[in-house]
Amino acid sequence: MAVYLVAVLLLLTPCQPVPLDFPPLSNSSLTFEELSNTTEQYSTQPPGTIRRTPQTIIVGVRKGGTRALLEMLDIHPNIVVAATEVHFFDWDENYVKGIEWYRSLMPFSFENQITIEKTPGYFTSPLAPERIHSMNSSIKLLLILRDPTERVISDYTQVYYNRLENHKPVQPFEGIVIKNGALNTKYKAIQRSLYDIHMERWLKHFSLNQIHIVDGNTLIKTPLAELQKVERFLNLPPRIVSSNFYFNQTKGFYCIRSDGRERCLHESKGRPHPVVNETVLEQLYSYFREHNQRFYTMVNQTFDWH
Numbered sequence: 001m002a003v004y005l006v007a008v009l010l011l012l013t014p015c016q017p018v019p020l021d022f023p024p025l026s027n028s029s030l031t032f033e034e035l036s037n038t039t040e041q042y043s044t045q046p047p048g049t050i051r052r053t054p055q056t057i058i059v060g061v062r063k064g065g066t067r068a069l070l071e072m073l074d075i076h077p078n079i080v081v082a083a084t085e086v087h088f089f090d091w092d093e094n095y096v097k098g099i100e101w102y103r104s105l106m107p108f109s110f111e112n113q114i115t116i117e118k119t120p121g122y123f124t125s126p127l128a129p130e131r132i133h134s135m136n137s138s139i140k141l142l143l144i145l146r147d148p149t150e151r152v153i154s155d156y157t158q159v160y161y162n163r164l165e166n167h168k169p170v171q172p173f174e175g176i177v178i179k180n181g182a183l184n185t186k187y188k189a190i191q192r193s194l195y196d197i198h199m200e201r202w203l204k205h206f207s208l209n210q211i212h213i214v215d216g217n218t219l220i221k222t223p224l225a226e227l228q229k230v231e232r233f234l235n236l237p238p239r240i241v242s243s244n245f246y247f248n249q250t251k252g253f254y255c256i257r258s259d260g261r262e263r264c265l266h267e268s269k270g271r272p273h274p275v276v277n278e279t280v281l282e283q284l285y286s287y288f289r290e291h292n293q294r295f296y297t298m299v300n301q302t303f304d305w306h
């Protein structure tokens with residue numbers, strides 16, 4: 001428990017500068033003339049713009065770094081991003097509302113701009129691949145992944161803090177991950193990290209060259225390099241540059257500088273993780289190893305995972 005107290009204290013330590021979360025949209029893409037016609041956050045329609053269904057979706061994975069990726073891409077003048085996680089393709093109650101409902105939640109964009117939506121739950125949803133394909137079979141998908149064990153711990157940490165906030169009881173990581181002396185492979189956070197199983201479904205509907213995999217571990221350490229790869233994948237001119245990022249020592253992560261503003265991700269992103277028992281870590285590494293190898297073969301790419 002001591003580690004959680006330390007974690008809570010760290011969480012309460014302010015980071016300078018202290019932004020809340022990024023604003024959903026940026027006007028950086030517009031010329032001066034267009035800007036003067038644009039109202040804050042596109043609440044009304046700027047002339048020459050319409051709402052478009054996304055040409056690109058960040059489909060996951062939960063806790064992979066999806067928010068960082070979206071906010072960093074939003075620096076690009078040819079990209080506009082949806083304000084919220086829409087959950088159109090993975091939640092039936094939204095899907096039945098139809099494509100026009102979905103489009104109505106997208107930002108206004110000019111013809112030369114790409115609309116991007118991100119809902120991390122799509123990657124693990126059994127229905128999302130087919131539904132997205134039926135909306136746009138030539139869509140470009142972005143998938144950000146990180147070491148599967150780290151992702152499980154990050155997933156656990158998020159739920160842990162949510163439960164604390166809601167005054168619900170919490171359990172140590174090891175108490176959830178190990179049941180009757182064995183790895184609890186039914187734990188949802190573990191299942192979400194079985195990237196090969198989920199990827200198999202996507203590859204039934206999309207070709208590999210429609211899916212760009214962003215290395216979430218690299219995005220943390222050298223964001224620019226990962227974003228330049230995305231610019232190339234989306235056939236966009238290179239506009240994101242090193243001065244768009246600065247390392248914030250207090251937060252321990254890169255933050256964003258654009259439009260004359262500096263901002264870090266919300267405090268719920270980049271939280272300290274619990275220190276996990278070495279034996280449990282080894283059990284997780286060895287459980288994921290075979291799945292990772294299968295995933296590497298599937299996508300023709302390797303990652304520096306345990």
Ligand code: A3P
Pocket residue numbers: 061062063064065066067068120153154155157219220253254255265268269270271
């Ligand atoms: P942790 O909070 O566990 O460290 P998502 O947005 O998909 O929920 O992913 C959250 C994760 O994004 C964070 O997990 C963090 O590691 C990662 N991340 C990547 N770049 C970041 C950045 N610049 N600032 C904060 N978190 C970042």
